[in-house]
Amino acid sequence: MNGWTAAGTALLLCGVAPAACATATGPVSRRVPAQNLTTTLLSLVFLLLAQGFGRTAYVDTALVLSVLGPAGTLLYVRLLADRLAARPPRPRSLLATTALNYVAVPAVVVPLCFATGPGRALVKLLVIGGLLVLGSRTASRAVTAAVTAGHGLAGSAEGMSDG
Amino acid sequence: MSMRLRLWVLAAGVLGTATLFVLACAELPGFGGTWHPYGDRAVHAALARHTANTIASVNFDQRALDTLGEESILFGSVLGTLVLLRQTRDERRLPPEPARVAPPVRRYALIALPVTLLIGLYVVAHGQLSPGGGFQGGVVVATSLHLLYIAIDYRALERIRPVGLYEVADAAGEAGYLLIGAAALLTGAAFLTNFLPYGTFNTLSSGGTVPLLNAAIGVEVAAGIVVLLARFLDQAVEIVSGRDEAEDET
């Protein structure tokens, strides 16, 4: 086991697991941002593990997760808009989640860039990093927008009012 | 059956299964052992056929008939869902109101849609080289189209998604797999034999029929999932029965 694998495992245990706990419990307004954080951190774990196992081919998993993770979050925001509006998340916790996203992505991607050196793999890494940052930024904005516009949405034919 | 009786029956079944399973585990080859006779032979065969991704070689060459069976299950369950979720006579379509979507979400989804589509196609196309293939890439492609539902609204998705066309594509994927398999018969080999030249190792055209079968699966999975989700979205967003309608009007 080398340092990269150890770092990946540590991030899995200390980053993904608590975020997953936050996703599994509490009101929907906390679950949605936590779900986004979980997918972001998990893509970073995949990147670290790919480096640790010495296999650039494994990076594809992180690439796929970096686009499908935010898609999943936006889906929850879209389909559970009224629940989000009913109990909006505290702005401070939403801000903290987003900040954690922003800090974690460069903290992992930049060392990996130095380790891989220039080439196609570097471009792929930067694309994944960019997609992750963009995805988490959009996810937090979508939650905020759903909360502010939520009451109008909940009344429309598409809103899922469930009491 | 009362809840209490059911729990007793369940407990007996679970205990029995657990005991047998633990006994069986003790006899299984230990986790992480070095004895993998099938695996070693599969790797050898895949390398002999110039396919870099052994898993793709197992799926689309060495055990291609097995994949045909799996694919038929997929086709069958898509068909079953289509029949179960069709619009019945007492239901009618109520076009959904356009949803308001925050501008940043719309911008992100319009950027992410082509990127996701591209990643999906990349995953399908490199199936015989790097991890991926028709099954995984097909799902990613299908998901990417549904970003339109998230970003704009259901009517925008419907405009770029003629369901009939995707139904044809689904059938074409299934038929393509069978036809490529049958083409081997013309050369005098068995059904689904890898009859094309194997090509250069670790290039896009390597592996003989593997990339073709992979693409057929990709088309089928992508089209099948688009059709599936179309039916689910229709049911959840558009189709209402007489009673729902009365409720929506009040």
Added chain:
Amino acid sequence: MAENVPVLIGLVLVAVAGTGAVLVRDPVRQSFVLSLLGLALAALFLLLQAPDVALSQLAVGSALTPLMVLLSVRKVRRKARSERREEHE
């Protein structure tokens, strides 16, 4: 033993997520836990050196399955709501 620690963590995450998915009874909440189970499985598969399988699980588990579950819930609730209205009338 140290070599096995990542796989061990992956197994524990999968077992916990699976247990959670069963014990959470509300389908909407369950859809969150199911997507977590998908992610945990993907991590375990990557640790077991199966990136193809991990990709497959990610593609299905991160957006597709939750979407289908949430759409079914919406359709079923719509039915239940109209049913409640009928009883009131």
Added chain:
Amino acid sequence: MSVLPYLCAGWLFLIGCYGLATSRNLIHAVGCLAVCQSATYVLLLAVGYRHGGTAPVFSDIAPGSRPVVDPVVQALTLTDIVIGATVTALLLSLVIQIAKRHRTVDPDELSELRG
């Protein structure tokens, strides 16, 4: 450690069965079935694992340079995951049909209707 992954698979299967038997909502039951299904993935991949092995994908490493894990079980699992999702869709559409016909998704209420 040598049987732990197998036991984890067994646990997933049994807890899924427990959920199926005690479920009060058919959509929840479909989710429990997905948990049962994931037990088979864990079991298959655990059987194919090899200590120190890597994925049998030779796009970025030279063949024979490192020991590899079993590709056959991986091929079985990866197709099954996508098939499993479409079967889940089929089951969910059955649930929607049941909700339309009987106006409930509680299996206990459904059996009362029949009895």
